[in-house]
Amino acid sequence: MRSNNRAADELRPVTVERNIQPNADGSILIKMGNTHVICGVSIEEQVPPFLIGTGKGWITAEYGMLPCATSTRFRRETAKGIGGRTFEIQRLIGRSLRMMVDLRAIGERTLRVDCDVLNADGGTRTASITGAALALRNAIGGMAEDGRIAHLPDLLPVAAVSAGMVDGIAMLDLDYEEDSRADTDANFVMSGDGRWIEIQSTAEGFPFTTESLIEMTKLADRGIKELFDLW
Numbered sequence: 001m002r003s004n005n006r007a008a009d010e011l012r013p014v015t016v017e018r019n020i021q022p023n024a025d026g027s028i029l030i031k032m033g034n035t036h037v038i039c040g041v042s043i044e045e046q047v048p049p050f051l052i053g054t055g056k057g058w059i060t061a062e063y064g065m066l067p068c069a070t071s072t073r074f075r076r077e078t079a080k081g082i083g084g085r086t087f088e089i090q091r092l093i094g095r096s097l098r099m100m101v102d103l104r105a106i107g108e109r110t111l112r113v114d115c116d117v118l119n120a121d122g123g124t125r126t127a128s129i130t131g132a133a134l135a136l137r138n139a140i141g142g143m144a145e146d147g148r149i150a151h152l153p154d155l156l157p158v159a160a161v162s163a164g165m166v167d168g169i170a171m172l173d174l175d176y177e178e179d180s181r182a183d184t185d186a187n188f189v190m191s192g193d194g195r196w197i198e199i200q201s202t203a204e205g206f207p208f209t210t211e212s213l214i215e216m217t218k219l220a221d222r223g224i225k226e227l228f229d230l231w
Contacts, residue, residue, distance in 0.1 A: 008171045011223050026139030030131030034121035039131040041139035044110040057106035061093035065117040089125045096129050096158055096189045099197050105153035122176040126160035126187055133158040157192030159227040163216040170215035172223045184208040188220035
C-alpha cells in the first residue's frame, strides 16, 4: 500500500500557496505530499557578462535543503561548499525554466529563482521545478504590470514529476521510502504543449528495459498534465 492509499499512477496530494514571500518578485510554496518547497524569484537589472549587449535576459536557479528538512540534520552547504548533487539540480532547474519564455522578451535582466526545501520526502527537484515555474510566471506578470516590459510575453508552462520501478511496478511521484528501494528512478520535465524538456532515468538495482522506460514515461505524461491544472 502506498502513502495516502495511492494507486501506482496517482500523484501525491498537491497544494500551492502563492505570494508566500512579500519581498520577492514572485513566490510559491508548493507541497507534494510531505515534500514542501518554497520558490522565490528576484529580478536583477543586469545579466551575466556573456549576454551584455545582446538584448537577452537570463534565468537561473539556486537550490538548497534546510537543515531540518530530512530525518537527520542536513548540514548547510554554505558551510562546506555546494555539493555535486546540488549543483546538478540547480542546473536542471535553470535549464527547465529557460524553456518558458523567449529571453529577449524580458530584456537584459536576470531572473534568479531560489528553491529552498522545507521538508524532503522524495521528488524535491521535480517539486522545485513545478513551483519555480509558477513563481516565475507571477514575476514576469508583475514586470508587465509595472511597465518594466511592454507586455506579457507568451509563456510556456513547465512542470516536472518523478517516476520509478519499485518491486517491478511502475509508480508515479515516488516518496522517499519508495525512491530509496526503487530499482529505477527517473525525473521528467515537460512543457505545456506536451513536449519533453528533460528525461533523466537511472538504474539503481539493475538495468531497466525499454518497456519499463515507456511505462514510466506514460505515467509521467499523465501526472504532469494534472500538474498543469495549477496554471
